Amino acid sequence: MLLHDLPAGVHPRRVRIFIAEKGLQIPVRVVDVSRGENTQPDFLRLNPLGQLPVLQLDDGSVIAESMAICRYLEALHPEPALFGRGALEAAQVEMWTRRMETRVSDPIVDIFLHSSDFFRGRIEQLPAVAEWSRARVLETLAWLDGELAHRPYVAGERYTVADIVAQCAFVLGKAAGLRIPPERAHLARWFAAVSARPTARA
Amino acid sequence: MLLHDLPAGVHPRRVRIFIAEKGLQIPVRVVDVSRGENTQPDFLRLNPLGQLPVLQLDDGSVIAESMAICRYLEALHPEPALFGRGALEAAQVEMWTRRMETRVSDPIVDIFLHSSDFFRGRIEQLPAVAEWSRARVLETLAWLDGELAHRPYVAGERYTVADIVAQCAFVLGKAAGLRIPPERAHLARWFAAVSARPTARA
Structure with missing residues (x-):
C-alpha cells in the first residue's frame, strides 16, 4: 500500500489523521504539486482528475477521494470505529x-x-x-x-x-x-x- | 418509517430511486417548500438545516442527507448491493x-x-x-x-x-x-x- 499525499491539502489531511487514529503505518509518497507532478501522465494514470490523496494497493488497484480511502481503511481495520457502529x-x-x-x-x-x-x-x-x-x-x-x-x-x-x-x-x-x-x-x-x-x- | 420528500429536488430523487431499486415501500410525506413548510418549527425540529429528504424512524430517530439515508437502507436491505460488495x-x-x-x-x-x-x-x-x-x-x-x-x-x-x-x-x-x-x-x-x-x- 502506498499513499500519494499532498501535505498542505485539506483532503489529504483527513486521510493522514484517519490513519493515525487507526494506529496504522502506511508508506507515503509526497506528490510535488508546485511542480505540476499531479498533471503528469504517471500521476494521471492513477487519478485522471489530478487530485490527491490517492491510495495505491499492492495489486495495482487505486482508490481516490479522501472519504473512499477512509472507508476502505475502516473496512480493513474496524477499530476504533470512526464511521459509527x-x-x-x-x-x-x-x-x-x-x-x-x-x-x-x-x-x-x-x-x-x-x-x-x-x-x-x-x-x-x-x-x-x-x-x-x-x-x-x-x-x-x-x-x-x-x-x-x-x-x-x-x-x-x-x-x-x-x-x-x-x-x-x-x-x-x-x-x-x-x-x-x-x-x-x-x-x-x-x-x-x-x-x-x-x-x-x- | 416516514420519508419527508420534495418531489422536484435533486437529492430527494436519489433516495426515491434507491428505494425503488431496493423494492421497498416506505410511506412518503411531501413537504410543501413553496409555502415554506421546511422553514417552520415542526420541520426544523427534524432537520435544523431545513433541507430534504429526511427519513424519520418509528422510534423518533431522524436521518437527514440523501446519502446517509441510502446507506441506512442498504444496511437494512443489503440486496441488491448498490454501494458495492x-x-x-x-x-x-x-x-x-x-x-x-x-x-x-x-x-x-x-x-x-x-x-x-x-x-x-x-x-x-x-x-x-x-x-x-x-x-x-x-x-x-x-x-x-x-x-x-x-x-x-x-x-x-x-x-x-x-x-x-x-x-x-x-x-x-x-x-x-x-x-x-x-x-x-x-x-x-x-x-x-x-x-x-x-x-x-x-
Whole structure:
C-alpha cells in the first residue's frame, strides 16, 4: 500500500489523521504539486482528475477521494470505529460528515480558492464566491456552536470522521483568514479538544 | 418509517430511486417548500438545516442527507448491493459516487441556483458562478464520456448509487439548460439506459 499525499491539502489531511487514529503505518509518497507532478501522465494514470490523496494497493488497484480511502481503511481495520457502529449510528455519522463537508469544508475551500494569494493567476478567482462562502460559513458556525453545546463531538459522544472533516476544514480556514469567533465558545472548546489529540498534526 | 420528500429536488430523487431499486415501500410525506413548510418549527425540529429528504424512524430517530439515508437502507436491505460488495468494490463505488457528486451534481445544482428563474429573488444569484460551473461540468462530461467507453455503468459492470447520483444530476441539468451533448455518445448511451430503468421516474 502506498499513499500519494499532498501535505498542505485539506483532503489529504483527513486521510493522514484517519490513519493515525487507526494506529496504522502506511508508506507515503509526497506528490510535488508546485511542480505540476499531479498533471503528469504517471500521476494521471492513477487519478485522471489530478487530485490527491490517492491510495495505491499492492495489486495495482487505486482508490481516490479522501472519504473512499477512509472507508476502505475502516473496512480493513474496524477499530476504533470512526464511521459509527450499527446501521443507525453509521447513518448519523454519515449525516454529520456530509453536513461538515457541504456546510463547513466546501465553502472554506471556496473562500481559499477564490481569495488566497496562492490561487491568484492559477484559477479565475471570483471575489463574490469568496464573500458568499464566508457568509455561509459564519451562519453555519452559529448553528454548529449550538449543536456542540449538547455533546462533546460533532456526531455524538465519540470522535468520528465527522470531526476529522470539520477540524481539517478549520485548519484551512486559518490560511483563508477564517477563524472560529471567540463568542462561539462550544465550537472553540471542541476545536481545542480535537486539535490537542496526538493525531491532529499527522 | 416516514420519508419527508420534495418531489422536484435533486437529492430527494436519489433516495426515491434507491428505494425503488431496493423494492421497498416506505410511506412518503411531501413537504410543501413553496409555502415554506421546511422553514417552520415542526420541520426544523427534524432537520435544523431545513433541507430534504429526511427519513424519520418509528422510534423518533431522524436521518437527514440523501446519502446517509441510502446507506441506512442498504444496511437494512443489503440486496441488491448498490454501494458495492467487499472493501475494495465499496471503496471504488464511493470514489465514483464522490466524483459524480463533486464534478457533476454539485456544479449542476450551482448552475440552477445561480441562473434559474425559480431562484431569482430567493437567493443572491451570481451569474459568474453559473458560467464557471457550466464550464466545469462540460469538461467533466468529456472525461466521463471517455470513462463510459470502457464499461456500462459509472463505477463498473453493475448499476450502483454512483449512477443514481449522476442520473439525478442530469435530470436537474435539463431544467438548468444543460443537456448531454450528442457527441458524447457513451455518456448519452449510459443516460438512455439508466433513464429506461423502471425505477427512473420514482
